[in-house]
Amino acid sequence: xxxxxxxxxxxxxxxxATALWLREVxxxxxxxxxxxxxxxxxxxxxxxxxxxxxxxELLADLGLSLDVPHVxxxxxxxxxxxxxxxxxxxxICWVIRxxxxxxxxxxxxRARGIEVRCGIKVESLRRxxxxxxxxxxxGSILARAVVGADGSxxxxxxxxxxxxxxxxxxxxxxxxxxxxxVPDEIFEFDFRSIRAGLAxxxxxxxxxxxxxxxxxxxxxSLRRDGEGGRIGRLLDRRAGGPGVRHQxxxxxxxxxxxxxxxxxxxxxxDAAGAEALLGEGISFALDYGRLAAAELSSGFARGDLSFxxxxxxxxxxxxxxxxxxxxxxxxxxxxxxxxxxxxxxxLSGRVQAIGLNWYNGVGASTRASASFDPGxxxxxxxxx
Ligand SMILES: Cc1cc2nc3c(=O)[nH]c(=O)nc-3n(C[C@H](O)[C@H](O)[C@H](O)COP(=O)(O)OP(=O)(O)OC[C@H]3O[C@@H](n4cnc5c(N)ncnc54)[C@H](O)[C@@H]3O)c2cc1C
Numbered sequence: 001x002x003x004x005x006x007x008x009x010x011x012x013x014x015x016x017a018t019a020l021w022l023r024e025v026x027x028x029x030x031x032x033x034x035x036x037x038x039x040x041x042x043x044x045x046x047x048x049x050x051x052x053x054x055x056x057e058l059l060a061d062l063g064l065s066l067d068v069p070h071v072x073x074x075x076x077x078x079x080x081x082x083x084x085x086x087x088x089x090x091x092i093c094w095v096i097r098x099x100x101x102x103x104x105x106x107x108x109x110r111a112r113g114i115e116v117r118c119g120i121k122v123e124s125l126r127r128x129x130x131x132x133x134x135x136x137x138x139g140s141i142l143a144r145a146v147v148g149a150d151g152s153x154x155x156x157x158x159x160x161x162x163x164x165x166x167x168x169x170x171x172x173x174x175x176x177x178x179x180x181x182v183p184d185e186i187f188e189f190d191f192r193s194i195r196a197g198l199a200x201x202x203x204x205x206x207x208x209x210x211x212x213x214x215x216x217x218x219x220x221s222l223r224r225d226g227e228g229g230r231i232g233r234l235l236d237r238r239a240g241g242p243g244v245r246h247q248x249x250x251x252x253x254x255x256x257x258x259x260x261x262x263x264x265x266x267x268x269x270d271a272a273g274a275e276a277l278l279g280e281g282i283s284f285a286l287d288y289g290r291l292a293a294a295e296l297s298s299g300f301a302r303g304d305l306s307f308x309x310x311x312x313x314x315x316x317x318x319x320x321x322x323x324x325x326x327x328x329x330x331x332x333x334x335x336x337x338x339x340x341x342x343x344x345x346x347l348s349g350r351v352q353a354i355g356l357n358w359y360n361g362v363g364a365s366t367r368a369s370a371s372f373d374p375g376x377x378x379x380x381x382x383x384x
Pocket of ligand 1: 012036039120149268274280
């Protein structure tokens with residue numbers, strides 16, 4: 001049987017970032033690692049593709065730039081039920097398509113000498129002594145450590161860490177052509193449907209699909225079950241009518257309590273949990289990758305692959321603290337006291353700017369202006 005020190009299951013942003021960071025911190029170990037993904041890349045992923053500025057900082061730390069088609073968003077509009085909140089800031093967000101972005105990351109990993117095998121599905125995992133047998137569509141691999149980077153439905157989690165359902169949200173989206181030549185540089189978050197019972201929000205992001213401007217519109221719900229009808233109706237309305245193709249996917253959320261490691265196993269990215277307030281996970285996937293590479297390197301150096309400290313290392317990291325705060329905000333903003341929190345948020349433009357910069361992971365020095373100015377041009381598709 002083939003033997004490997006590390007098998008990374010999943011070549012999305014979390015798996016690719018783990019391998020790329022491992023190459024930085026421990027090139028010898030990286031050469032004994034393999035990344036497996038069931039898909040052939042470029043592959044699509046149901047995702048709005050919004051990247052907060054912190055994502056670009058993380059790419060820069062890896063010596064990478066955003067070398068794929070994207071729309072830079074400089075203005076945001078937030079609807080909460082009172083006057084809309086408008087925010088103008090250079091580079092609030094960048095919107096990419098996942099087929100291009102994820103392929104770029106995996107190509108970078110390959111170019112740096114990481115072995116990546118696409119079209120290889122992991123079918124089961126089991127322990128054999130202190131090692132893990134990874135059964136794949138391309139044969140068996142005996143691994144000393146497995147990184148579960150296989151997304152919200154993680155087989156690695158279900159097989160080796162815990163089998164419970166966990167905290168899982170749901171998001172649905174559709175791409176709608178704008179009929180224009182140039183994409184708008186504004187996005188919209190709309191929380192008004194909370195009053196009608198949605199524990200989440202609607203969005204419109206400008207994006208490029210095959211080079212043509214589109215709106216990516218979507219609905220996020222903290223509740224995964226029993227919301228299909230409501231989400232479908234909201235999505236049709238936001239897309240401007242029925243008939244557009246809906247794509248839906250679960251998003252596993254980080255709650256700070258569920259296990260994210262077991263002997264020989266680390267979970268990263270959505271397999272460990274994305275943030276609960278907006279369902280954002282790409283920047284976190286890259287952050288998880290950096291932390292995981294350090295954890296793997298130190299575990300192999302010490303000869304201790306229990307990963308007993310991984311949950312705590314994540315919890316206490318700046319990323320873990322942010323994830324926990326966002327989980328708390330999600331409970332407040334989508335809970336019974338929601339109107340109070342939105343009212344407080346609307347009170348101060350300064351608080352909004354601080355909140356935005358904190359969320360985006362940019363320094364306090366970043367120029368930001370937030371106001372109650374409802375007159376923002378280039379509106380995304382309006383709700384009827
Ligand atoms: C509708 C929607 C909109 C979203 N919008 C945003 C957004 O705008 N911004 C943002 O930051 N986040 C967004 N997210 C969340 C984001 O998509 C995820 O957080 C992100 O994809 C997590 O990356 P990952 O690498 O952990 O997992 P994934 O991207 O899911 O990658 C997992 C990989 O594992 C592979 N895999 C799975 N099982 C196996 C197996 N058994 N064998 C081999 N390979 C396997 C898959 O093929 C896949 O390539 C959105 C999610 C949804 C559903």
